[in-house]
Amino acid sequence: MPSGEPNVATLLTWFLPGAGHLYIGRATFGLVAFVLVEGLYLLGLKLSGGMGFEFLQPELRGPFAPALAPELGNLGALIYHMQSYGYGLPVPRPFPDTVVLGTTLTAISGVLNLCLMCHANFEARLPKDVHTGWKSPALPVLLTWICPGLGHWFQGRKLRGTLVFLSLVGCVVLGTILADASNLSRERHYYYWGGQVMAGAPALLLQLVWGAKSLNSYVPYGEAGLVFAAVAGMLNILAMLDVYGFAARRWEGSDSETEEPARSEDAANASDGGSAETTPSATAEVTA
């Protein structure tokens, strides 16, 4: 019997990190997740002075404008951010020195909560005493976000992982070169930055190294570079869905690569007089 309704667990986690896990009876995991994800968002708010949405140009500001950002992954915190800080005062004021780090942390919090939503969704489908542990489909999703292709390597799909890495990281690097690093500024390109950050550590490392670079001249292929980097980030979402689907299929025993060994194990159990109900999920970490 499933430990909960997967959609409810996912929605609860979206509104409040850890709430979905609490709903399916994983209170400790939920509490740790809550502290980590919300702590990251609050730290980001503190460092940025809550001015992250003030990067948006006045004509772009609206009630739903900030929602097209990675922070959307942590909806509860995003609503709190919008209600408490919004677009700030009507008069211009300087950004704090740590605004870039702060807004990056709030974005990372949103992405981490997306991974938590994957985790809560899959765990809700399992019986209460069965946990996926390190085999959770959410782990390769997180790894793929951290570095495109890493989740595929983790799953043993090295050719695919290498091609994904070369394609997506190559696009981010090429885009940064074409745009002369102008794509790395969230203040300059609020929405494109949101797409780009989905490419994970490569985009964030480039931002760390070249993000503060000032523009002194016209960049001929600046827009093309911007598109390259943002599209690479959004394509990484496809890669994250791919690793999630693969891990879920493998867990459920329907993947062609794992199906045959599972069947032969079942047959052996049956011939030995063992239970014919043995499934790959029996390899789960069963906790008392």
Next chain:
Amino acid sequence: MNDLLVHALLFALLSAVIVLMSAFYSEPDDSKALRAFPRRLLFFFLGCAALTGLMLLAEHTVASVA
């Protein structure tokens, strides 16, 4: 280098990445995904060409100020 040529090359490169990722997403088997890649890329180019044709047509008819 010719500006149009550079843009065409950049478009081809990004198209290849988009098509590769979509092939991987829709096909769990690597060899099948890679085999389908040239055909998918061709369809992608044809689709883009058709869309460009439609946009040019609209520009010269509906949006024309001449």
